[in-house]
Amino acid sequence: MTDERLLEQAASGDETAFAVIYERHRGLVFRFAYRLSQSREMAEEITHDCFLSLIKEPQRFKTQEQRASLRTYLCAAARNLAFKRLRRAGSETAIDDFSEQLATAESQEPLRLLLDAEISEAVRKAIGELPPLQREALILFEYEELSLAEIAEVSGADVGTVKSRLHRARQRLRILLAPYFKEGVGINVERCRL
Amino acid sequence: MNYLEENSPDRNPKPADEVVEDRELKNLVGEWSPPAITSSLDQRILTSYRRQFLHRPAWLRWLTGSISLPAPVAAAAALLLCATSYLAARKATSYSLEPAPAPPTVKFVEVPFPVVQQKIVTRVVYKQIGTPKAKEGPAPSSLPPRIDLADFRPVSEIKIIVSHGGNDEK
Numbered sequence: 226m227t228d229e230r231l232l233e234q235a236a237s238g239d240e241t242a243f244a245v246i247y248e249r250h251r252g253l254v255f256r257f258a259y260r261l262s263q264s265r266e267m268a269e270e271i272t273h274d275c276f277l278s279l280i281k282e283p284q285r286f287k288t289q290e291q292r293a294s295l296r297t298y299l300c301a302a303a304r305n306l307a308f309k310r311l312r313r314a315g316s317e318t319a320i321d322d323f324s325e326q327l328a329t330a331e332s333q334e335p336l337r338l339l340l341d342a343e344i345s346e347a348v349r350k351a352i353g354e355l356p357p358l359q360r361e362a363l364i365l366f367e368y369e370e371l372s373l374a375e376i377a378e379v380s381g382a383d384v385g386t387v388k389s390r391l392h393r394a395r396q397r398l399r400i401l402l403a404p405y406f407k408e409g410v411g412i413n414v415e416r417c418r419l
Numbered sequence: 420m421n422y423l424e425e426n427s428p429d430r431n432p433k434p435a436d437e438v439v440e441d442r443e444l445k446n447l448v449g450e451w452s453p454p455a456i457t458s459s460l461d462q463r464i465l466t467s468y469r470r471q472f473l474h475r476p477a478w479l480r481w482l483t484g485s486i487s488l489p490a491p492v493a494a495a496a497a498l499l500l501c502a503t504s505y506l507a508a509r510k511a512t513s514y515s516l517e518p519a520p521a522p523p524t525v526k527f528v529e530v531p532f533p534v535v536q537q538k539i540v541t542r543v544v545y546k547q548i549g550t551p552k553a554k555e556g557p558a559p560s561s562l563p564p565r566i567d568l569a570d571f572r573p574v575s576e577i578k579i580i581v582s583h584g585g586n587d588e589k
Binding site: 259272276395406 | 441444452456
């Protein structure tokens with residue numbers, strides 16, 4: 226059964242239909258929210274609010290039905306909720322902090338990089354240091370494997386802008402995670418610091 | 420400036436780098452896995468759903484419920500509503516221009532009505548039965564008087580006048 230039909234039934238009180246929709250998309254919404262916010266509590270709140278708002282106002286999805294799938298619609302809803310919370314918390318990364326943070330990343334001990342947990346933590350930190358819009362593009366592309374067009378729909382930007390954000394996010398990650406790559410990084414670090 | 424946007428000078432990335440998969444980077448970022456979704460979150464969301472829909476009073480569901488209509492049907496209904504409203508408004512305006520009819524007043528007028536009265540007329544008819552006899556009293560006064568021709572003289576010339584249809588003709 227399609228997402229649209231299930232949503233219709235769920236919106237009229239069919240709990241089973243809601244459970245199916247939730248089961249299908251909860252992973253995506255939670256992962257995306259978690260990677261954006263880097264907080265389990267916030268990700269749970271976002272996931273909760275995201276699905277509840279979908280049920281409260283299904284017509285908002287229906288108006289976009291022609292151009293968006295439920296997957297991208299949920300991602301967009303999660304993104305908006307995450308950014309709202311991040312803005313409220315004031316935890317978004319400012320561009321001015323970048324050089325300092327980059328220096329910290331470069332000074333990490335190479336021996337600790339061998340530990341998987343440490344690598345995971347380093348990646349988490351590096352992604353967390355990306356500006357929110359770059360972070361969003363990177364997460365949706367690298368983790369959730371959305372197409373550029375889908376990411377553009379989610380973020381409300383055009384494909385060119387998404388490409389640009391993704392490119393810059395990759396470049397920055399390359400710098401931040403440079404000690405973790407096996408071979409030398411073919412990126413001009415000085416250029417990226419500008 | 421939008422706080423979410425980065426003011427980076429490198430606004431125009433190389434086209435070749437954008438969509439090419441960076442396998443090395445992908446593998447590295449794949450090291451970071453999000454935690455599993457807890458059952459408490461599932462339960463919480465389902466509970467919220469039930470509270471939202473199943474425990475909502477019927478009147479509230481009725482008030483906030485929505486129906487979906489095909490666009491042509493909705494357009495036709497809107498047109499019909501507009502036309503009906505327009506006609507009703509026009510009718511009301513035309514009525515208001517005419518003076519309102521005065522309430523009927525009851526007026527009692529005394530009209531003389533000729534009453535046909537029965538009148539009894541008595542007439543006495545005298546009927547002559549048989550010929551009157553001379554010896555039976557005097558003659559009735561209605562008999563013509565007797566003409567005396569003692570002074571009669573004949574005229575010397577006779578003039579004949581023929582009268583026809585009331586007009587005199589010679």
